[in-house]
Amino acid sequence: MDTYYDPKDLKKFADISEGAPELWKKFNEWYGAVFKAGALSEREKSLIALAVAHAIQCPYCIDAYTQASLEKGADLEQMTEAVHVASAIRGGASLVHGVQMKNVNEKLTM
Amino acid sequence: MQARHKSMKAFGENLADANEQLKIINNSNGFPHFDEKFEIVGEGPLRAGKVEILQVNVGKMCNQVCKHCHVDAGPDRKEIMTKETMQYCLDVLANNDIPTVDLTGGAPEMNPNFKWFVDKIKKLNKHVIVRSNLTILETNGYADYAEFMANHKVEIVSSLPYYKKSFTDRQRGDGVFDKSIAVIKRLNELGYGKEETGLIFNLVYNPVGAFLPPSQEELERDYKRELRDNFGIVFNNLYTITNMPISRYLDYLLQSGNYESYMQKLVDAFNPAAAIGVMCKFTLSVGWNGRLFDCDFNQMLELGLIDDAPKHIKDYNASLIEGRRIVTGQHCYGCTAGSGSSCGGATT
Ligand code: SF4
Ligand code: SF4
Numbered sequence: 243m244d245t246y247y248d249p250k251d252l253k254k255f256a257d258i259s260e261g262a263p264e265l266w267k268k269f270n271e272w273y274g275a276v277f278k279a280g281a282l283s284e285r286e287k288s289l290i291a292l293a294v295a296h297a298i299q300c301p302y303c304i305d306a307y308t309q310a311s312l313e314k315g316a317d318l319e320q321m322t323e324a325v326h327v328a329s330a331i332r333g334g335a336s337l338v339h340g341v342q343m344k345n346v347n348e349k350l351t352m
Numbered sequence: 353m354q355a356r357h358k359s360m361k362a363f364g365e366n367l368a369d370a371n372e373q374l375k376i377i378n379n380s381n382g383f384p385h386f387d388e389k390f391e392i393v394g395e396g397p398l399r400a401g402k403v404e405i406l407q408v409n410v411g412k413m414c415n416q417v418c419k420h421c422h423v424d425a426g427p428d429r430k431e432i433m434t435k436e437t438m439q440y441c442l443d444v445l446a447n448n449d450i451p452t453v454d455l456t457g458g459a460p461e462m463n464p465n466f467k468w469f470v471d472k473i474k475k476l477n478k479h480v481i482v483r484s485n486l487t488i489l490e491t492n493g494y495a496d497y498a499e500f501m502a503n504h505k506v507e508i509v510s511s512l513p514y515y516k517k518s519f520t521d522r523q524r525g526d527g528v529f530d531k532s533i534a535v536i537k538r539l540n541e542l543g544y545g546k547e548e549t550g551l552i553f554n555l556v557y558n559p560v561g562a563f564l565p566p567s568q569e570e571l572e573r574d575y576k577r578e579l580r581d582n583f584g585i586v587f588n589n590l591y592t593i594t595n596m597p598i599s600r601y602l603d604y605l606l607q608s609g610n611y612e613s614y615m616q617k618l619v620d621a622f623n624p625a626a627a628i629g630v631m632c633k634f635t636l637s638v639g640w641n642g643r644l645f646d647c648d649f650n651q652m653l654e655l656g657l658i659d660d661a662p663k664h665i666k667d668y669n670a671s672l673i674e675g676r677r678i679v680t681g682q683h684c685y686g687c688t689a690g691s692g693s694s695c696g697g698a699t700t
Contacts, residue, residue, distance in 0.1 A: 283573075312559070313566055315557075315566035315571045
Protein backbone atom coordinates (compact mmCIF):
# COMPACT_ATOMS: atom_id res chain seq x y z
CA MET A 243 0.00 0.00 0.00
CA ASP A 244 1.61 3.27 -1.21
CA THR A 245 -0.91 5.55 0.37
CA TYR A 246 -3.79 5.24 2.78
CA TYR A 247 -6.14 7.16 0.50
CA ASP A 248 -6.60 6.26 -3.16
CA PRO A 249 -9.51 7.87 -5.07
CA LYS A 250 -10.15 4.52 -6.78
CA ASP A 251 -10.92 2.97 -3.41
CA LEU A 252 -14.15 4.94 -3.20
CA LYS A 253 -15.56 2.65 -5.89
CA LYS A 254 -14.83 -0.33 -3.60
CA PHE A 255 -17.07 0.99 -0.84
CA ALA A 256 -19.75 -1.61 -1.59
CA ASP A 257 -17.22 -4.40 -1.01
CA ILE A 258 -17.60 -3.68 2.70
CA SER A 259 -20.82 -5.70 2.39
CA GLU A 260 -18.79 -8.93 2.17
CA GLY A 261 -18.19 -9.18 5.89
CA ALA A 262 -21.74 -8.34 6.93
CA PRO A 263 -24.20 -8.22 4.02
CA GLU A 264 -27.28 -7.66 6.17
CA LEU A 265 -25.77 -4.70 7.95
CA TRP A 266 -24.64 -3.20 4.63
CA LYS A 267 -28.15 -3.57 3.26
CA LYS A 268 -29.59 -1.80 6.28
CA PHE A 269 -26.97 0.93 6.11
CA ASN A 270 -27.72 1.48 2.43
CA GLU A 271 -31.46 1.74 2.90
CA TRP A 272 -31.06 4.11 5.79
CA TYR A 273 -28.43 6.18 3.97
CA GLY A 274 -30.64 6.44 0.89
CA ALA A 275 -33.64 7.52 2.97
CA VAL A 276 -31.58 10.11 4.88
CA PHE A 277 -30.60 11.93 1.68
CA LYS A 278 -34.05 12.01 0.09
CA ALA A 279 -35.75 15.41 0.00
CA GLY A 280 -37.89 15.89 3.10
CA ALA A 281 -38.18 18.89 5.38
CA LEU A 282 -34.73 19.73 3.95
CA SER A 283 -34.05 19.75 0.22
CA GLU A 284 -31.52 17.41 -1.38
CA ARG A 285 -29.27 20.40 -1.96
CA GLU A 286 -29.37 21.41 1.70
CA LYS A 287 -28.64 17.85 2.79
CA SER A 288 -25.68 17.63 0.41
CA LEU A 289 -24.28 20.87 1.81
CA ILE A 290 -24.62 19.55 5.38
CA ALA A 291 -22.84 16.36 4.29
CA LEU A 292 -20.10 18.45 2.69
CA ALA A 293 -19.65 20.46 5.88
CA VAL A 294 -19.50 17.31 8.01
CA ALA A 295 -17.04 15.77 5.54
CA HIS A 296 -14.73 18.72 6.23
CA ALA A 297 -15.24 18.51 9.96
CA ILE A 298 -14.24 14.84 9.98
CA GLN A 299 -11.71 15.48 7.19
CA CYS A 300 -12.72 12.49 5.09
CA PRO A 301 -11.26 12.85 1.57
CA TYR A 302 -13.69 10.31 0.12
CA CYS A 303 -16.66 12.26 1.46
CA ILE A 304 -15.23 15.63 0.39
CA ASP A 305 -14.84 14.31 -3.17
CA ALA A 306 -18.27 12.67 -3.20
CA TYR A 307 -20.17 15.56 -1.61
CA THR A 308 -18.53 18.32 -3.66
CA GLN A 309 -19.82 16.45 -6.70
CA ALA A 310 -23.16 15.74 -5.07
CA SER A 311 -23.60 19.37 -4.02
CA LEU A 312 -22.96 20.56 -7.59
CA GLU A 313 -25.34 17.92 -8.90
CA LYS A 314 -28.00 19.07 -6.43
CA GLY A 315 -27.71 22.65 -7.66
CA ALA A 316 -25.24 24.28 -5.26
CA ASP A 317 -22.43 26.56 -6.38
CA LEU A 318 -18.97 27.42 -5.08
CA GLU A 319 -20.32 30.21 -2.88
CA GLN A 320 -22.76 27.91 -1.09
CA MET A 321 -20.17 25.15 -0.72
CA THR A 322 -17.58 27.56 0.66
CA GLU A 323 -20.06 28.90 3.21
CA ALA A 324 -20.83 25.32 4.25
CA VAL A 325 -17.11 24.65 4.79
CA HIS A 326 -16.87 27.85 6.85
CA VAL A 327 -19.74 26.66 9.03
CA ALA A 328 -17.89 23.39 9.68
CA SER A 329 -14.66 25.28 10.34
CA ALA A 330 -16.35 27.79 12.64
CA ILE A 331 -17.85 24.99 14.71
CA ARG A 332 -14.52 23.18 14.84
CA GLY A 333 -12.68 26.36 15.81
CA GLY A 334 -15.42 27.44 18.17
CA ALA A 335 -15.55 24.02 19.78
CA SER A 336 -11.83 24.26 20.58
CA LEU A 337 -12.17 27.77 21.84
CA VAL A 338 -15.19 27.09 24.03
CA HIS A 339 -13.16 24.42 25.83
CA GLY A 340 -11.08 27.33 26.98
CA VAL A 341 -13.63 27.71 29.78
CA GLN A 342 -12.43 24.37 31.16
CA MET A 343 -8.87 25.62 31.00
CA LYS A 344 -10.03 28.69 32.87
CA ASN A 345 -11.84 26.60 35.48
CA VAL A 346 -8.72 24.55 36.13
CA ASN A 347 -6.57 27.66 36.10
CA GLU A 348 -8.85 29.32 38.62
CA LYS A 349 -8.73 26.34 40.92
CA LEU A 350 -4.98 25.93 40.82
CA THR A 351 -3.71 29.47 40.90
CA MET A 352 -3.84 32.20 43.47
CA MET B 353 -10.78 27.68 -19.46
CA GLN B 354 -10.55 31.01 -21.30
CA ALA B 355 -13.63 32.80 -22.62
CA ARG B 356 -14.18 32.32 -26.33
CA HIS B 357 -14.74 35.09 -28.85
CA LYS B 358 -15.02 32.94 -31.94
CA SER B 359 -16.14 29.43 -32.81
CA MET B 360 -13.79 26.43 -32.93
CA LYS B 361 -14.40 26.42 -36.66
CA ALA B 362 -13.04 29.97 -37.01
CA PHE B 363 -9.79 28.82 -35.43
CA GLY B 364 -9.65 25.71 -37.64
CA GLU B 365 -9.61 23.49 -34.54
CA ASN B 366 -9.75 19.75 -35.14
CA LEU B 367 -12.81 19.27 -33.00
CA ALA B 368 -14.81 21.62 -35.22
CA ASP B 369 -14.95 18.63 -37.57
CA ALA B 370 -17.87 16.27 -36.81
CA ASN B 371 -15.79 13.24 -37.79
CA GLU B 372 -13.13 14.10 -35.24
CA GLN B 373 -15.79 14.28 -32.57
CA LEU B 374 -17.30 10.97 -33.63
CA LYS B 375 -13.91 9.30 -33.54
CA ILE B 376 -13.54 10.27 -29.90
CA ILE B 377 -17.01 9.55 -28.61
CA ASN B 378 -17.51 6.29 -30.44
CA ASN B 379 -14.11 4.90 -29.46
CA SER B 380 -14.67 5.17 -25.75
CA ASN B 381 -12.95 2.26 -24.17
CA GLY B 382 -15.01 -0.29 -22.41
CA PHE B 383 -18.43 1.38 -22.46
CA PRO B 384 -21.23 -0.75 -23.94
CA HIS B 385 -22.64 0.64 -27.19
CA PHE B 386 -25.73 2.74 -26.56
CA ASP B 387 -27.87 0.35 -28.64
CA GLU B 388 -26.92 -2.56 -26.39
CA LYS B 389 -27.85 -0.59 -23.32
CA PHE B 390 -31.12 0.56 -24.90
CA GLU B 391 -32.19 -3.08 -25.20
CA ILE B 392 -32.89 -3.02 -21.44
CA VAL B 393 -35.85 -0.76 -22.21
CA GLY B 394 -37.50 -3.72 -23.94
CA GLU B 395 -38.89 -1.90 -26.99
CA GLY B 396 -36.36 -3.25 -29.48
CA PRO B 397 -34.09 -0.75 -31.23
CA LEU B 398 -34.79 2.97 -30.82
CA ARG B 399 -37.40 4.07 -33.35
CA ALA B 400 -39.22 7.31 -34.07
CA GLY B 401 -42.96 7.68 -33.74
CA LYS B 402 -45.22 10.41 -35.10
CA VAL B 403 -43.54 13.79 -35.55
CA GLU B 404 -45.00 16.17 -32.96
CA ILE B 405 -42.27 18.81 -33.10
CA LEU B 406 -40.39 20.08 -36.12
CA GLN B 407 -37.20 21.57 -34.73
CA VAL B 408 -35.71 23.94 -37.27
CA ASN B 409 -32.17 25.19 -36.88
CA VAL B 410 -32.29 28.45 -38.81
CA GLY B 411 -28.56 29.12 -38.63
CA LYS B 412 -25.38 28.87 -36.61
CA MET B 413 -24.75 32.58 -36.23
CA CYS B 414 -24.95 33.81 -32.65
CA ASN B 415 -24.05 36.98 -30.75
CA GLN B 416 -22.70 34.81 -27.93
CA VAL B 417 -19.90 32.22 -27.88
CA CYS B 418 -20.78 30.03 -24.88
CA LYS B 419 -18.12 27.60 -23.76
CA HIS B 420 -20.41 24.57 -23.79
CA CYS B 421 -22.24 25.27 -27.08
CA HIS B 422 -23.06 22.04 -28.94
CA VAL B 423 -23.56 24.02 -32.17
CA ASP B 424 -20.14 25.72 -32.07
CA ALA B 425 -22.11 28.86 -32.79
CA GLY B 426 -20.68 32.36 -32.85
CA PRO B 427 -20.70 35.70 -34.66
CA ASP B 428 -18.35 34.25 -37.29
CA ARG B 429 -20.66 31.42 -38.40
CA LYS B 430 -22.19 32.09 -41.79
CA GLU B 431 -24.50 29.08 -42.12
CA ILE B 432 -27.99 30.62 -42.32
CA MET B 433 -31.21 29.02 -43.54
CA THR B 434 -32.53 30.58 -46.78
CA LYS B 435 -36.10 31.70 -47.38
CA GLU B 436 -36.40 28.91 -49.94
CA THR B 437 -35.59 26.25 -47.34
CA MET B 438 -38.01 27.91 -44.91
CA GLN B 439 -40.67 27.63 -47.59
CA TYR B 440 -40.03 23.87 -47.84
CA CYS B 441 -40.58 23.67 -44.07
CA LEU B 442 -43.82 25.66 -44.41
CA ASP B 443 -45.03 23.30 -47.14
CA VAL B 444 -44.41 20.31 -44.88
CA LEU B 445 -46.18 22.03 -41.99
CA ALA B 446 -49.15 22.92 -44.19
CA ASN B 447 -49.59 19.33 -45.35
CA ASN B 448 -48.90 17.43 -42.15
CA ASP B 449 -50.35 17.34 -38.67
CA ILE B 450 -47.24 18.58 -36.84
CA PRO B 451 -48.54 20.83 -34.04
CA THR B 452 -45.32 22.48 -32.84
CA VAL B 453 -42.35 24.20 -34.45
CA ASP B 454 -39.24 24.73 -32.35
CA LEU B 455 -36.87 27.35 -33.74
CA THR B 456 -33.27 27.12 -32.69
CA GLY B 457 -29.79 28.19 -33.80
CA GLY B 458 -27.38 29.94 -33.09
CA ALA B 459 -29.54 32.87 -32.22
CA PRO B 460 -32.61 32.21 -34.39
CA GLU B 461 -33.47 35.92 -34.37
CA MET B 462 -30.30 36.59 -36.39
CA ASN B 463 -31.74 34.90 -39.45
CA PRO B 464 -32.85 37.84 -41.63
CA ASN B 465 -36.12 36.05 -42.44
CA PHE B 466 -36.93 35.11 -38.85
CA LYS B 467 -40.01 37.35 -38.53
CA TRP B 468 -41.36 36.34 -41.92
CA PHE B 469 -40.95 32.66 -41.01
CA VAL B 470 -42.61 32.97 -37.58
CA ASP B 471 -45.49 34.89 -39.09
CA LYS B 472 -46.06 32.24 -41.77
CA ILE B 473 -45.88 29.37 -39.28
CA LYS B 474 -48.39 31.07 -36.98
CA LYS B 475 -50.75 31.55 -39.93
CA LEU B 476 -50.74 27.75 -40.22
CA ASN B 477 -51.98 27.63 -36.61
CA LYS B 478 -48.91 25.96 -35.22
CA HIS B 479 -47.44 26.52 -31.79
CA VAL B 480 -44.04 28.22 -32.11
CA ILE B 481 -41.18 27.88 -29.63
CA VAL B 482 -38.16 30.15 -30.00
CA ARG B 483 -34.92 29.28 -28.22
CA SER B 484 -33.74 32.80 -27.49
CA ASN B 485 -30.48 33.52 -25.73
CA LEU B 486 -32.06 36.71 -24.25
CA THR B 487 -29.06 38.99 -24.85
CA ILE B 488 -29.91 39.19 -28.56
CA LEU B 489 -33.16 40.92 -27.58
CA GLU B 490 -31.08 43.80 -26.21
CA THR B 491 -28.76 43.98 -29.20
CA ASN B 492 -28.92 46.80 -31.76
CA GLY B 493 -31.34 45.97 -34.52
CA TYR B 494 -33.41 43.56 -32.43
CA ALA B 495 -35.13 45.99 -30.07
CA ASP B 496 -38.65 45.15 -31.27
CA TYR B 497 -38.24 41.36 -31.41
CA ALA B 498 -39.59 40.73 -27.92
CA GLU B 499 -42.81 42.61 -28.76
CA PHE B 500 -43.00 40.79 -32.07
CA MET B 501 -42.82 37.44 -30.30
CA ALA B 502 -45.39 38.47 -27.71
CA ASN B 503 -47.77 39.61 -30.44
CA HIS B 504 -47.38 36.27 -32.19
CA LYS B 505 -47.88 34.32 -28.93
CA VAL B 506 -44.50 32.66 -29.38
CA GLU B 507 -43.26 30.52 -26.49
CA ILE B 508 -39.76 31.57 -25.42
CA VAL B 509 -37.22 29.15 -23.99
CA SER B 510 -33.99 30.64 -22.69
CA SER B 511 -30.82 29.44 -21.05
CA LEU B 512 -29.96 30.78 -17.63
CA PRO B 513 -27.49 28.22 -16.30
CA TYR B 514 -27.83 29.47 -12.75
CA TYR B 515 -29.84 31.93 -10.70
CA LYS B 516 -26.64 33.78 -9.86
CA LYS B 517 -24.11 35.69 -11.87
CA SER B 518 -20.93 33.69 -11.30
CA PHE B 519 -21.87 30.38 -12.94
CA THR B 520 -23.89 32.05 -15.68
CA ASP B 521 -21.11 34.40 -16.80
CA ARG B 522 -18.48 31.69 -16.59
CA GLN B 523 -20.36 29.60 -19.12
CA ARG B 524 -21.97 32.22 -21.32
CA GLY B 525 -19.60 35.20 -21.11
CA ASP B 526 -19.02 38.27 -18.95
CA GLY B 527 -22.08 40.41 -18.41
CA VAL B 528 -24.53 37.83 -19.77
CA PHE B 529 -26.30 37.36 -16.44
CA ASP B 530 -27.06 41.06 -15.89
CA LYS B 531 -28.19 41.52 -19.49
CA SER B 532 -30.36 38.40 -19.28
CA ILE B 533 -32.04 39.65 -16.10
CA ALA B 534 -32.76 43.02 -17.74
CA VAL B 535 -34.32 41.28 -20.74
CA ILE B 536 -36.38 38.95 -18.54
CA LYS B 537 -37.79 42.01 -16.75
CA ARG B 538 -38.89 43.36 -20.11
CA LEU B 539 -40.39 40.01 -21.10
CA ASN B 540 -42.30 39.96 -17.81
CA GLU B 541 -43.63 43.44 -18.56
CA LEU B 542 -44.90 42.11 -21.89
CA GLY B 543 -46.73 39.39 -19.95
CA TYR B 544 -44.23 36.56 -20.43
CA GLY B 545 -44.01 34.07 -17.58
CA LYS B 546 -47.37 35.11 -16.11
CA GLU B 547 -50.03 32.41 -15.94
CA GLU B 548 -52.94 34.70 -16.87
CA THR B 549 -51.45 35.93 -20.17
CA GLY B 550 -50.77 32.56 -21.76
CA LEU B 551 -47.35 33.88 -22.87
CA ILE B 552 -45.02 31.06 -21.93
CA PHE B 553 -41.48 31.75 -20.84
CA ASN B 554 -39.36 28.80 -19.75
CA LEU B 555 -35.80 28.77 -18.49
CA VAL B 556 -33.11 26.19 -19.07
CA TYR B 557 -30.51 25.09 -16.54
CA ASN B 558 -27.48 23.16 -17.67
CA PRO B 559 -24.52 22.27 -15.49
CA VAL B 560 -21.56 24.64 -15.62
CA GLY B 561 -18.98 21.86 -15.56
CA ALA B 562 -18.56 18.10 -15.74
CA PHE B 563 -21.49 17.01 -13.62
CA LEU B 564 -25.13 15.99 -14.06
CA PRO B 565 -28.12 18.28 -13.48
CA PRO B 566 -30.10 18.32 -10.21
CA SER B 567 -33.72 17.33 -9.83
CA GLN B 568 -35.77 19.60 -12.09
CA GLU B 569 -38.57 20.05 -9.58
CA GLU B 570 -36.34 21.00 -6.67
CA LEU B 571 -34.15 23.34 -8.71
CA GLU B 572 -37.21 25.03 -10.20
CA ARG B 573 -38.33 25.92 -6.68
CA ASP B 574 -34.89 27.42 -5.93
CA TYR B 575 -34.84 29.36 -9.21
CA LYS B 576 -38.36 30.71 -8.68
CA ARG B 577 -37.63 31.81 -5.13
CA GLU B 578 -34.21 33.34 -5.84
CA LEU B 579 -35.20 35.13 -9.07
CA ARG B 580 -38.40 36.49 -7.52
CA ASP B 581 -36.77 37.62 -4.26
CA ASN B 582 -33.60 39.08 -5.78
CA PHE B 583 -34.80 40.47 -9.09
CA GLY B 584 -38.60 40.41 -8.99
CA ILE B 585 -38.84 38.23 -12.09
CA VAL B 586 -41.06 35.26 -12.93
CA PHE B 587 -41.07 32.40 -15.42
CA ASN B 588 -43.18 29.32 -16.11
CA ASN B 589 -41.04 26.19 -16.00
CA LEU B 590 -37.42 25.29 -15.53
CA TYR B 591 -35.93 22.63 -17.81
CA THR B 592 -32.81 20.88 -16.59
CA ILE B 593 -30.66 19.75 -19.51
CA THR B 594 -27.61 17.50 -19.48
CA ASN B 595 -24.58 18.66 -21.47
CA MET B 596 -23.92 16.39 -24.43
CA PRO B 597 -20.32 15.24 -24.94
CA ILE B 598 -20.01 16.89 -28.35
CA SER B 599 -18.57 20.04 -29.92
CA ARG B 600 -17.36 22.76 -27.53
CA TYR B 601 -18.48 20.87 -24.43
CA LEU B 602 -16.47 17.87 -25.62
CA ASP B 603 -13.52 20.21 -26.06
CA TYR B 604 -13.99 21.39 -22.48
CA LEU B 605 -14.17 17.80 -21.18
CA LEU B 606 -10.97 16.86 -22.99
CA GLN B 607 -9.09 20.00 -21.97
CA SER B 608 -10.08 19.70 -18.33
CA GLY B 609 -9.28 15.97 -18.14
CA ASN B 610 -12.90 15.13 -17.32
CA TYR B 611 -13.86 13.27 -20.48
CA GLU B 612 -13.53 9.64 -19.32
CA SER B 613 -15.14 10.22 -15.95
CA TYR B 614 -18.01 12.21 -17.49
CA MET B 615 -18.76 9.44 -19.99
CA GLN B 616 -18.57 6.92 -17.17
CA LYS B 617 -21.03 9.03 -15.21
CA LEU B 618 -23.47 9.16 -18.14
CA VAL B 619 -23.23 5.42 -18.74
CA ASP B 620 -23.58 4.55 -15.03
CA ALA B 621 -26.63 6.80 -14.77
CA PHE B 622 -28.44 5.17 -17.73
CA ASN B 623 -32.09 5.17 -16.75
CA PRO B 624 -34.53 3.03 -18.78
CA ALA B 625 -37.42 5.28 -17.72
CA ALA B 626 -35.56 8.29 -19.13
CA ALA B 627 -34.68 6.33 -22.28
CA ILE B 628 -38.36 5.70 -22.99
CA GLY B 629 -38.92 9.45 -23.31
CA VAL B 630 -36.00 10.49 -25.56
CA MET B 631 -37.03 13.40 -27.78
CA CYS B 632 -35.98 11.88 -31.12
CA LYS B 633 -39.08 9.68 -30.84
CA PHE B 634 -41.32 12.68 -31.52
CA THR B 635 -39.03 15.45 -32.82
CA LEU B 636 -37.58 15.83 -36.28
CA SER B 637 -34.67 18.19 -36.75
CA VAL B 638 -34.03 20.29 -39.85
CA GLY B 639 -30.58 21.73 -40.49
CA TRP B 640 -29.86 25.23 -41.82
CA ASN B 641 -29.46 23.74 -45.30
CA GLY B 642 -32.66 21.67 -45.15
CA ARG B 643 -31.05 18.35 -44.26
CA LEU B 644 -33.02 16.13 -41.90
CA PHE B 645 -31.74 14.67 -38.64
CA ASP B 646 -33.06 12.71 -35.67
CA CYS B 647 -32.14 15.57 -33.32
CA ASP B 648 -30.09 18.76 -33.10
CA PHE B 649 -27.15 16.77 -31.65
CA ASN B 650 -27.08 14.33 -34.58
CA GLN B 651 -27.30 17.39 -36.79
CA MET B 652 -24.09 18.82 -35.33
CA LEU B 653 -22.42 15.41 -35.70
CA GLU B 654 -23.69 15.33 -39.31
CA LEU B 655 -25.45 12.02 -38.72
CA GLY B 656 -28.32 12.20 -41.21
CA LEU B 657 -31.48 10.06 -41.14
CA ILE B 658 -31.11 6.33 -41.70
CA ASP B 659 -30.81 4.73 -45.16
CA ASP B 660 -34.17 4.91 -46.91
CA ALA B 661 -35.62 7.85 -44.97
CA PRO B 662 -35.64 11.16 -46.89
CA LYS B 663 -32.54 13.27 -46.49
CA HIS B 664 -33.95 16.74 -47.13
CA ILE B 665 -37.04 18.59 -45.93
CA LYS B 666 -38.22 19.06 -49.51
CA ASP B 667 -38.50 15.25 -49.79
CA TYR B 668 -40.49 14.90 -46.54
CA ASN B 669 -42.57 11.76 -46.51
CA ALA B 670 -44.36 10.93 -43.24
CA SER B 671 -44.58 7.21 -43.93
CA LEU B 672 -40.80 6.94 -44.39
CA ILE B 673 -40.06 9.16 -41.43
CA GLU B 674 -42.38 7.75 -38.81
CA GLY B 675 -41.22 4.39 -37.55
CA ARG B 676 -37.68 4.87 -38.89
CA ARG B 677 -34.74 3.65 -36.83
CA ILE B 678 -32.90 6.40 -35.04
CA VAL B 679 -29.20 6.81 -35.79
CA THR B 680 -27.50 6.46 -32.40
CA GLY B 681 -24.03 6.85 -30.94
CA GLN B 682 -22.37 7.06 -27.55
CA HIS B 683 -23.47 10.70 -27.22
CA CYS B 684 -27.02 9.35 -26.80
CA TYR B 685 -26.09 8.46 -23.21
CA GLY B 686 -26.46 12.19 -22.56
CA CYS B 687 -30.22 11.90 -23.13
CA THR B 688 -30.75 8.89 -20.89
CA ALA B 689 -28.71 9.69 -17.77
CA GLY B 690 -30.48 10.25 -14.47
CA SER B 691 -33.81 11.96 -14.95
CA GLY B 692 -33.17 12.14 -18.70
CA SER B 693 -32.64 15.19 -20.86
CA SER B 694 -34.32 16.72 -23.88
CA CYS B 695 -35.10 20.15 -25.31
CA GLY B 696 -38.09 20.05 -22.97
CA GLY B 697 -35.97 19.20 -19.92
CA ALA B 698 -36.06 15.96 -17.90
CA THR B 699 -37.87 13.05 -19.54
CA THR B 700 -39.08 11.29 -16.39
S1 SF4 C 1 -25.33 28.02 -26.45
FE1 SF4 C 1 -26.88 29.22 -27.55
S2 SF4 C 1 -26.42 31.33 -27.00
FE2 SF4 C 1 -24.62 30.14 -26.50
S3 SF4 C 1 -23.30 30.24 -28.32
FE3 SF4 C 1 -24.55 28.41 -28.53
S4 SF4 C 1 -26.31 29.03 -29.70
FE4 SF4 C 1 -25.37 30.91 -28.92
S1 SF4 D 1 -28.77 12.17 -28.92
FE1 SF4 D 1 -30.45 12.43 -30.39
S2 SF4 D 1 -30.65 10.43 -31.30
FE2 SF4 D 1 -29.51 10.12 -29.45
S3 SF4 D 1 -31.08 9.62 -27.90
FE3 SF4 D 1 -30.70 11.83 -27.83
S4 SF4 D 1 -32.27 12.70 -29.13
FE4 SF4 D 1 -32.13 10.54 -29.65
